[in-house]
Amino acid sequence: MKASKILKKILVYGFLIIAFVASVFPFYWMITGMTNSSVDVIKGKLTFGDQMINNLKTVFNSYDLGRIFLNSLKISLITMVLSLLISSMAAYGFEFYPSKHRDRIYNIFLLSMMIPFAALMIPLFKLTVKFGMLDKHIAIILTSIASVFLIFFFRQNFKSFPKEIIQAARVDGAGEFKIFYSIVMPSMKSTYAAGAIYSFMTSWNAYLWPLIILQTDKQKTMTLLISSLSSAYFPEYGVIMTAIVIATLPMIVIFFTLQRHFVEGITGSVKQ
Amino acid sequence: MAEVTKSNSFEKTQNRYGWFFISFALILIVIFLLYPIVYSFYLSTTETKGMVQKFVGFSNYARLFKDPMFIKALKNTFIFLIIQVPIMLFLSLLLATILNDKSIKFKGIFRTGIFLPAVTSLVAYTILFKMMFNSGADGMVNKALMSMHIIKEPIQWLLDPFWSKVTVMLALTWRWTGYNMIFFLSAMQNIPDELYEAAEIDGANKAHQFWYITVPMLKPTIVFTTVTSTIGTLQLFDEPMNLSTGGPSGTTTGPGNSLLTLSVYIYNLCFKYTPKFGYAAAVSYVIVIIAAILTVIEFKVAGDNNESK
Numbered sequence: 284m285k286a287s288k289i290l291k292k293i294l295v296y297g298f299l300i301i302a303f304v305a306s307v308f309p310f311y312w313m314i315t316g317m318t319n320s321s322v323d324v325i326k327g328k329l330t331f332g333d334q335m336i337n338n339l340k341t342v343f344n345s346y347d348l349g350r351i352f353l354n355s356l357k358i359s360l361i362t363m364v365l366s367l368l369i370s371s372m373a374a375y376g377f378e379f380y381p382s383k384h385r386d387r388i389y390n391i392f393l394l395s396m397m398i399p400f401a402a403l404m405i406p407l408f409k410l411t412v413k414f415g416m417l418d419k420h421i422a423i424i425l426t427s428i429a430s431v432f433l434i435f436f437f438r439q440n441f442k443s444f445p446k447e448i449i450q451a452a453r454v455d456g457a458g459e460f461k462i463f464y465s466i467v468m469p470s471m472k473s474t475y476a477a478g479a480i481y482s483f484m485t486s487w488n489a490y491l492w493p494l495i496i497l498q499t500d501k502q503k504t505m506t507l508l509i510s511s512l513s514s515a516y517f518p519e520y521g522v523i524m525t526a527i528v529i530a531t532l533p534m535i536v537i538f539f540t541l542q543r544h545f546v547e548g549i550t551g552s553v554k555q
Numbered sequence: 556m557a558e559v560t561k562s563n564s565f566e567k568t569q570n571r572y573g574w575f576f577i578s579f580a581l582i583l584i585v586i587f588l589l590y591p592i593v594y595s596f597y598l599s600t601t602e603t604k605g606m607v608q609k610f611v612g613f614s615n616y617a618r619l620f621k622d623p624m625f626i627k628a629l630k631n632t633f634i635f636l637i638i639q640v641p642i643m644l645f646l647s648l649l650l651a652t653i654l655n656d657k658s659i660k661f662k663g664i665f666r667t668g669i670f671l672p673a674v675t676s677l678v679a680y681t682i683l684f685k686m687m688f689n690s691g692a693d694g695m696v697n698k699a700l701m702s703m704h705i706i707k708e709p710i711q712w713l714l715d716p717f718w719s720k721v722t723v724m725l726a727l728t729w730r731w732t733g734y735n736m737i738f739f740l741s742a743m744q745n746i747p748d749e750l751y752e753a754a755e756i757d758g759a760n761k762a763h764q765f766w767y768i769t770v771p772m773l774k775p776t777i778v779f780t781t782v783t784s785t786i787g788t789l790q791l792f793d794e795p796m797n798l799s800t801g802g803p804s805g806t807t808t809g810p811g812n813s814l815l816t817l818s819v820y821i822y823n824l825c826f827k828y829t830p831k832f833g834y835a836a837a838v839s840y841v842i843v844i845i846a847a848i849l850t851v852i853e854f855k856v857a858g859d860n861n862e863s864k
Contacts (some may be wrong), residue, residue: 295659326693
């Protein structure tokens, strides 16, 4: 009896540890890779080396990393702020002002979540050319502000917001916008935090659409830089690792600062 | 009477606010989502010769079935879908079940660590995997496997059509298992403990509890993760593109086009050679149709759990 219980424990923890190590190991390797030369990286060297300064110098001097990093940051932050505002407003409109017409629109929105981006790509590309937005960041931002997923996500979370509070605020004479930004928004912090992580991650990591739209080096984003570094004839692996670390760092920082809210936010959306 | 008009006008202003709140999103979605969907369908019935675009009906769709590249892309995409998605979701569910157990120690650390891959960009982790799965004898994974005497010869991870598919699947599983696990974990918090306690009293073991309580209670979440993973796989682009030599400008996608997916094919048709927008739009509509059919099947298999949403 006892022995089988211990065996079970070993199996469960063994499985967890394998999953954990497999998940975390590439991060470790990425950080050591940043400090190693190209040859050492591709040979799978697992210890820290002394090439970090060299690698950093190369990415900053040969590839204008500062500018590219700021491009990514600019696109992601603007998209995130506008997307959170517009998507949460829409979700609020759908949830707190029920109407048959709007419900029908909402259902169409939900259906459109099934549409793969590939099916939108060509018309969007043509629109971009027509509006003269080719190679401009605005083309990336504008097309990704309204996110059906975020509208859905916010609405699911708004469902648990007590309607009585809104009624009470109305009785007290608060205007509809005031109710939204001074009562609902502040009390849904976790939802906004989770939405922020989702939105920032999506923009920061976007590849296909920027690959089509951003054609000059000046306008490139971090993902495009990493992709082009690795498809070079003579890839410099240490440099690639450095760029990967720099591209991943903001995501990790954001994730760890907002982690608590993130799990709460997802829990809220699954509850219904 | 006055009451009625008052409540009527209240409803009218309420309705107006409703429209206002959704208006920005509505306008953007109509321009950048609904219009493109419709326009894409129109495009799929046209062909561009030189400067003129002419209506060709469904002949683009008829051409698809005679196009070996399209068939190849379709086959590759389905192989990824059928093998990788179930394995990943089962792993996610298993990990979530283990981590939901109150007696497990260091839960937070395990959960965070296993979720961590989900914060990496698709391009970044793909390139990381490309370096780890270097086909030479000194590639990291090969070296590790050889030193553990699991293999004798280095595996041609990215040079062999079969192994390059395996690499993509391993990479996908690494990236998305923790992500899906979080959805399962969140949903599990809503399963009342009493259910398990009652089952325990009735003598059901852990495996029984998993199949007869956890799985049925998680049905909506299982449907959600299955649908999103299916659509995600149908759109697979970043990974095959960046795992293959030469990236977006390489001659083939993976050895012998073994990594050519539908999305990559659409990209190639539009941006690599002379643009064939009409034909590419037809390929993209095939994805739409497949996604729709699979979604319906997935809902049906789950037994109409959608009313709970």
